[in-house]
Amino acid sequence: MISNHLLFKLASGEVFGQDQPIALKLLRSESSVQALEGVVMELQDSLYPLLREVSIGIDPYVIFEDADWALLIGAKPRGPGMERAAILDINGQIFAEQGKALNAVASRNVEVIVVGNRCNTNALICLKNAPDLPAKNFHALTRLDENRARFQLALQAGVFYDKVANMTIWGNHSTTQVPDFLNAKISGRPVKEVIKDTKWLEEDFTITVQKRGGVLIEKWGRSSAASTAVSIVDAMRSLVTPSPEGDWFSTGVYTTGNPYGIAEDLVFSMPCRSNGDGDYELVQDVATDDFLGDRIKKSEAELIAEKRCVAHLTEEKGHKVPNGKNDSCKK
Ligand code: LMR
Numbered sequence: 001m002i003s004n005h006l007l008f009k010l011a012s013g014e015v016f017g018q019d020q021p022i023a024l025k026l027l028r029s030e031s032s033v034q035a036l037e038g039v040v041m042e043l044q045d046s047l048y049p050l051l052r053e054v055s056i057g058i059d060p061y062v063i064f065e066d067a068d069w070a071l072l073i074g075a076k077p078r079g080p081g082m083e084r085a086a087i088l089d090i091n092g093q094i095f096a097e098q099g100k101a102l103n104a105v106a107s108r109n110v111e112v113i114v115v116g117n118r119c120n121t122n123a124l125i126c127l128k129n130a131p132d133l134p135a136k137n138f139h140a141l142t143r144l145d146e147n148r149a150r151f152q153l154a155l156q157a158g159v160f161y162d163k164v165a166n167m168t169i170w171g172n173h174s175t176t177q178v179p180d181f182l183n184a185k186i187s188g189r190p191v192k193e194v195i196k197d198t199k200w201l202e203e204d205f206t207i208t209v210q211k212r213g214g215v216l217i218e219k220w221g222r223s224s225a226a227s228t229a230v231s232i233v234d235a236m237r238s239l240v241t242p243s244p245e246g247d248w249f250s251t252g253v254y255t256t257g258n259p260y261g262i263a264e265d266l267v268f269s270m271p272c273r274s275n276g277d278g279d280y281e282l283v284q285d286v287a288t289d290d291f292l293g294d295r296i297k298k299s300e301a302e303l304i305a306e307k308r309c310v311a312h313l314t315e316e317k318g319h320k321v322p323n324g325k326n327d328s329c330k331k
Contacts, residue, residue: 071113092313141251182289
């Protein structure tokens with residue numbers, strides 16, 4: 001469902017502009033071939049001038065060959081009563097396999113955006129299995145959360161969402177994520193000056209953003225698809241266009257040498273800027289307070305627990321995680 005929205009956006013030039021031809025290589029699962037063939041027919045019938053190649057395959061070692069961008073979307077959704085360890089293990093194996101394939105055949109500078117949940121830990125698994133590629137190039141998609149947070153702040157302040165800037169999502173793409181209302185701005189002013197209701201910010205706003213994906217699943221009976229596709233385009237565009245002066249975007253990145261005291265060796269959402277060449281730098285000087293700091297620690301703890309559950313899938317580079325699986329995998 002996500003790809004069905006995303007592919008048409010990519011083919012129309014929404015990310016790379018009107019001068020950049022596109023080749024789409026679609027990795028299918030055992031069961032998705034009919035649906036993908038249908039999507040390919042629709043792409044062909046749309047006569048996109050930039051779309052020069054569309055192919056479908058089941059072997060990641062073929063499909064990822066020379067890929068400049070890898071958008072890793074497919075994953076099994078967590079069913080009712082399923083333990084965290086079970087879903088992390090099932091999906092982790094997909095991303096370990098895809099990491100190995102990227103490592104073997106993708107462009108040496110491939111940019112990887114992991115969307116399939118739990119996307120932070122899946123991105124960690126993927127990069128660990130791709131030791132010859134820069135870990136920095138692996139992202140977990142938290143742009144959807146950023147967009148959701150911007151919309152909620154704009155709604156509450158009674159402004160259009162383009163007035164909301166400097167929106168950071170810290171941590172995991174899960175209900176422990178921390179939408180940062182301390183550093184976000186509305187029309188250039190700190191959010192807390194514009195929205196004076198601290199209780200609303202700390203409770204309603206924070207919880208609405210954290211639980212938006214779950215509420216949407218209840219309404220739709222399936223995960224967000226169109227808005228996820230839009231946020232993937234936004235995430236890509238943020239890397240290929242210079243960040244506006246003074247602003248930043250959120251993306252889940254590998255925590256090595258970060259200035260925020262976040263444990264090393266996780267994939268954690270943080271504020272980043274890009275000069276538009278596909279690369280990015282962490283924004284270095286975003287201050288948090290006790291409220292945000294406590295919550296950021298909880299999201300960090302959740303990611304550390306997730307990492308323990310998948311220790312068997314992340315040991316490729318000799319990064320052995322002590323304690324292996326434990327009871328926290330069951331939550
Ligand atoms: C979302 O945030 O909408 C999704 O990641 C939710 C989900 O669990 O698929």
